[in-house]
Amino acid sequence: xxxxxxxxxPYKHGHINASKTQENEMSECDIQxxxxxxxxxxxFRSVTAAFSPENDLKVCWMxxxxxxxxWVSDYLESAPEDILESxxxxxxxxxxxxxxxxxxxxxxxxxxxxxxxxxxxxxxxxRKGGVSTDRIGRHQDLDASYRRLVRRGLVEREDDLVxxxxxxxxxxxxxxxxxxxxxxxxxxxxxxxxxxxxxxxYCLFTQITFVQMGFYQDSRERRERLEELIGSYPHHxxxxxxxxxxxLGNGEExxxxx
Numbered sequence: 001x002x003x004x005x006x007x008x009x010p011y012k013h014g015h016i017n018a019s020k021t022q023e024n025e026m027s028e029c030d031i032q033x034x035x036x037x038x039x040x041x042x043x044f045r046s047v048t049a050a051f052s053p054e055n056d057l058k059v060c061w062m063x064x065x066x067x068x069x070x071w072v073s074d075y076l077e078s079a080p081e082d083i084l085e086s087x088x089x090x091x092x093x094x095x096x097x098x099x100x101x102x103x104x105x106x107x108x109x110x111x112x113x114x115x116x117x118x119x120x121x122x123x124x125x126x127r128k129g130g131v132s133t134d135r136i137g138r139h140q141d142l143d144a145s146y147r148r149l150v151r152r153g154l155v156e157r158e159d160d161l162v163x164x165x166x167x168x169x170x171x172x173x174x175x176x177x178x179x180x181x182x183x184x185x186x187x188x189x190x191x192x193x194x195x196x197x198x199x200x201x202y203c204l205f206t207q208i209t210f211v212q213m214g215f216y217q218d219s220r221e222r223r224e225r226l227e228e229l230i231g232s233y234p235h236h237x238x239x240x241x242x243x244x245x246x247x248l249g250n251g252e253e254x255x256x257x258x
């Protein structure tokens with residue numbers, strides 16, 4: 001049986017193979033030892049664990065009886081031992097269906113730190129492929145849009161927030177953004193001369209709001225809060241209707257996945 005769990009899945013992602021640099025990173029031996037040691041407490045006698053260049057921050061596993069193999073997102077390569085032990089504990093609890101499988105506060109603090117974002121954002125953006133972090137597109141200026149939203153008090157100004165464009169192919173999502181990596185990326189299809197400023201502002205608002213909401217472990221609570229915030233945007237229904245006419249929408253988190 002092969003399964004995976006997202007530690008936190010920042011919206012929806014594509015699949016690009018890329019490798020992180022290996023400076024000051026935990027060895028494969030260490031991750032193996034941690035998952036093997038914790039696994040014994042949950043009845044797993046044969047455990048393998050290795051880091052894998054995943055696009056998302058997630059842990060995948062394949063299980064056969066008391067044998068289990070793990071592939072752990074390499075975004076965690078530089079995580080301290082106690083963080084990895086806590087992640088392993090939460091994953092095993094989820095697998096066994098025993099107890100609370102949420103992450104301790106120290107894990108949340110590590111994942112939501114500015115240091116974590118700065119260390120991993122380059123690899124994250126590279127793996128997405130085709131991302132432009134230049135706010136000024138061919139036809140639309142996201143920096144001007146951001147300034148308008150800040151001026152209206154609809155979002156907060158954050159110097160480390162990466163705003164840009166991402167090609168989503170046939171996907172119908174307005175954007176593809178990440179809480180942990182602190183990126184707000186709009187679908188490149190919106191960078192066209194027929195978009196008016198008001199609609200661009202609304203689209204960027206949805207992505208920045210998603211990021212600035214911060215980390216939620218409860219997906220239902222996160223979804224309800226996001227829908228509430230986006231629904232409070234002036235003339236929300238008008239803009240949603242315009243996006244539907246374009247064949248676009250706010251993905252599964254409004255019905256969100258992420």
